[in-house]
Each structure stands twice: as C-alpha cells, then as structure tokens.
Amino acid sequence: MQKTITLDDPQIFRDFDWLHDHGETAFNETKTTAYLAKRLDEMGVPYERFDGMTGLIATLGSGSPIIGMRTDIDALKQTYQGKEGVFHSCGHDSHMAIVLAVAQYYVKNPQELTGTLKLIFQPAEETVTGAEKVIKSGKLPHLNYLYGLHVCPESEVKAKQAEPIIPDAATRTYWVTIKGKTSHAGKPELGANVIDAFSELNEKFRRIKLETDLPYSVTSTMFHAGKSSNIIPDYGTFAVDLRARTNGLMDELQRQAFAAMDSVQQGDIQINLDGNDFSPAAIPSEKAINVMKTAITSVLGQAGLIEPVVTPGGDDFHFYAYDGIADETTMLGLGCNLNPGLHIPGMTFDRDSILDGARMMIEAVRLTTE
Ligand SMILES: [Zn+2]
Structure with missing residues (x-):
C-alpha cells in the first residue's frame, strides 16, 4: 500500500546544514554527537552514548522484532580551495539528517512502528573501525534487521533512482x-x-x-x-x-x-x-533487499528501482552481518545527482534527495513488519 509520508522538510534541511558545516574526523565527532543528542532530546527520544567514544544509539518503540538503522557520522580532513578543513565529502551529513527524520517520523506516528527501532549513529566509518567498536561496546542488542544507506555518485546511480543493496566488495x-x-x-x-x-x-x-x-x-x-x-x-x-x-x-x-x-x-x-x-563484502539478504525494493518503488515508482551497480568500494556497515549481530541487512544506494564523486571536497548533490531517502528508510521500517 502506498501512503503519503509527511516530513518536516525545513527541520531536515536545518539538521543537514548544521551537520554539513561541522564535519569532524573519525572518533572526533564530539560536536556532531552533541548536536544529535540535542535533537533527540527535543524529540523526546531516549538514547545511550558509548563509553569514551563518540556516537550514540537511540531507541524507539519496544518488543520484537528489533530493527536497526545505521548512519555513519564522520567526515574527512582534506584541502579544498587552498584551505585545510574537515569536509562531509562522503555525504554522511545527509545520512544523519535522514536518520533524524526517521526518528522524528516515528515519534509522530508511533502506531506505525511494530517492535523496536534502534538508530545507530556510528563514528569512524572512514577508517573502517567504527562498526566493530559499536559491536564490541555491548550496547547493541541482537538485531533482526539492519538498514543502512549511502548516497551514490551520479555515474553509478542517477537522481530519482535507488538500488536496494550496495554490493560492496x-x-x-x-x-x-x-x-x-x-x-x-x-x-x-x-x-x-x-x-x-x-x-x-x-x-x-x-x-x-x-x-x-x-x-x-x-x-x-x-x-x-x-x-x-x-x-x-x-x-x-x-x-x-x-x-x-x-x-x-x-x-x-x-x-x-x-x-x-x-x-x-x-x-x-x-x-x-x-x-x-x-x-567485509556485503552479505546479501533476500528479505532485506525485498523490503528495500518495495520501499524504493513506493517512493520513486517502478522507474526508480535499478539493478545494483558493482563498485570497488567498501563500508564497515557489513561488519554487523559479518560479526553476526544483525541477521538481515542491506544498504540503500541513493541516487541524488552527486558530482563529481565521493571523497572529493566540494562535491554536491540534490538536497531534495534527502527527503526521498528519508521516505524510503521510513518505508523500509514499516514494510519490515507489514
Ligand atoms: Zn561514506
């Protein structure tokens, strides 16, 4: 069933703008974590910080199944236009804005959530070390499902399109x-x-x-x-x-x-x-991929669903399945007119794709238990 998902667009863009302007490197995401905590406080969503580590885990709902959603929160130290700085050139600012939007949606529409939703704001994806630290922290229960996402360069996924798994090597x-x-x-x-x-x-x-x-x-x-x-x-x-x-x-x-x-x-x-x-490589889950396929077509229509594009990239998201803490996992590959490419300072993408991404992630949670 297709339904209208109403979002607080101005708030989502305010979150994105703030996070975009305050990029921090792996395990140094202190201002970012404080901002996320402040926003979750405003929404009344409980969360737990890690001991001696940036990032946090927020919890909505209760009971089973336990559905996880993970966003990375770090940025890259780079030189851009002659100045050294820390830039969100991998788009993790948009991933965070999307997961905050998911939290906001389920705060407003709790009757649509069956089970528990664990929102994982994970540090240090860029150094491929954050996921394992989150797993070892012991703060994460066993997850029946886990969804993640990444914005994709236009050369791989075009705007208004998405792939239901990022087949990382x-x-x-x-x-x-x-x-x-x-x-x-x-x-x-x-x-x-x-x-x-x-x-x-x-x-x-x-x-x-x-x-x-x-x-x-x-x-x-x-x-x-x-x-x-x-x-x-x-x-x-x-x-x-x-x-x-x-x-x-x-x-x-x-x-x-x-x-x-x-x-x-x-x-x-x-x-x-x-x-x-x-x-680790992506571990394909038919269940999770089918949920994501339906989420994509319900938001972008049938033309929005594309075959996964093979890339040589990697993401520490796959540790959650590899280490056995999450059963059925997949990452949404979000097309957003992203150019010239990831990790290139000054890269840009269509901001409205953040709203599509939020709708697809909200749908994925709802469809998991439908
Ligand atoms: Zn990234």
Whole structure:
C-alpha cells in the first residue's frame, strides 16, 4: 500500500546544514554527537552514548522484532580551495539528517512502528573501525534487521533512482615488514636483499589465481627499502591491497597471499605482519533487499528501482552481518545527482534527495513488519 509520508522538510534541511558545516574526523565527532543528542532530546527520544567514544544509539518503540538503522557520522580532513578543513565529502551529513527524520517520523506516528527501532549513529566509518567498536561496546542488542544507506555518485546511480543493496566488495590491506641481511653491494652473496625478496613476492602476488568469474585483485601499493646505493638493504616495508566480491573469495585470496609470503621466508629473509585493515563484502539478504525494493518503488515508482551497480568500494556497515549481530541487512544506494564523486571536497548533490531517502528508510521500517 502506498501512503503519503509527511516530513518536516525545513527541520531536515536545518539538521543537514548544521551537520554539513561541522564535519569532524573519525572518533572526533564530539560536536556532531552533541548536536544529535540535542535533537533527540527535543524529540523526546531516549538514547545511550558509548563509553569514551563518540556516537550514540537511540531507541524507539519496544518488543520484537528489533530493527536497526545505521548512519555513519564522520567526515574527512582534506584541502579544498587552498584551505585545510574537515569536509562531509562522503555525504554522511545527509545520512544523519535522514536518520533524524526517521526518528522524528516515528515519534509522530508511533502506531506505525511494530517492535523496536534502534538508530545507530556510528563514528569512524572512514577508517573502517567504527562498526566493530559499536559491536564490541555491548550496547547493541541482537538485531533482526539492519538498514543502512549511502548516497551514490551520479555515474553509478542517477537522481530519482535507488538500488536496494550496495554490493560492496571485501577489502583487506596488510602492512608488512621484510627483514634481510646487509652486506656490501659488491658482495651480494653475503647478504639477503629485501628488494630481491619483495620482487619475488610481488611476482607471486601477481600470479595468484582464484577459480571464479567474479573480479578480484591482489596489488602491492607501497614499498620502501634501502638508504644507500652501495649497501644491500636489510629492512623494507610494503603494503598489499586485496579485493574480492564475496567474503569466501576473500578468505581464499588471503590464504594464497599468506602462502606467497611464507614461501619467500627463507635463510635470512623474515616477513612480519605489522597490521591490517579489513572491510567485509556485503552479505546479501533476500528479505532485506525485498523490503528495500518495495520501499524504493513506493517512493520513486517502478522507474526508480535499478539493478545494483558493482563498485570497488567498501563500508564497515557489513561488519554487523559479518560479526553476526544483525541477521538481515542491506544498504540503500541513493541516487541524488552527486558530482563529481565521493571523497572529493566540494562535491554536491540534490538536497531534495534527502527527503526521498528519508521516505524510503521510513518505508523500509514499516514494510519490515507489514
Ligand atoms: Zn561514506
């Protein structure tokens, strides 16, 4: 059933404007969190902050099912028009304005909410570390459903269109140290050259093959070694970037990358993992995708629903399903005439799409239990 969703448009744009003008980097979103708390106070919505961390979780309704909705709240430190600043060039300001609008709607229309709605204002998406901190905080109950959203560049999703899942790939980055043995450049046989070891390893990375038609990649992205032109270098560092469409393919890619690293460790060559970043691939849920499809067509009509567009991007939203705290999850990919692209300071999009996004997220909650 299609219904009219009445929103407080001026308030939504006031929220967006304030949040837009006060971008803060990962885990430094203190003013942003204070603003969100103030707005939830004004609406009479209870919320809980995290211990020693920015962000918060608001709760509406009660009982089951428990439906989660997550917005990221951080921005990026960048230089724009010659000035360094923190900018919402990833559109998280619009995501927050939308989730506040969802809160406002269900405060005014509580009879339309069945079960509990948990609104997660999550810090530090850009560093792919916020979601796991939220999960580990213990402040989130098990979620039967979880919805998220992201604005999409026009090259992927056009205005007045949306996709019912953002099919993010799994990404992993490893930072690695190679140790060898130094010697005079004229006596290479007495040393163990980390540049030789890295070259051999890089060749092995390039030869990694998975049995799949889906795209994947293993790419060395950094390498530093050597201080002197006549000395065999005994110390180097590198980074390798792994991408795969599914979490299963990522596990296999990682197994082969580790095997390659093991195979070059011989004699005086030692390889140590210093750190890694990980972002799981989207875990498609038919139930959640069907809810989102109906939400999209009810707001934008049949022409508004598009097939998901494959991107090489990642989002730590997928940790909620990957870590098992949320069962059925999906992210709405919102077209909004966004140009020239995400993470580019000065990017713009149609503000009215925020209202469409809010309506679709409100619909998704309602349709979950319809
Ligand atoms: Zn983002």
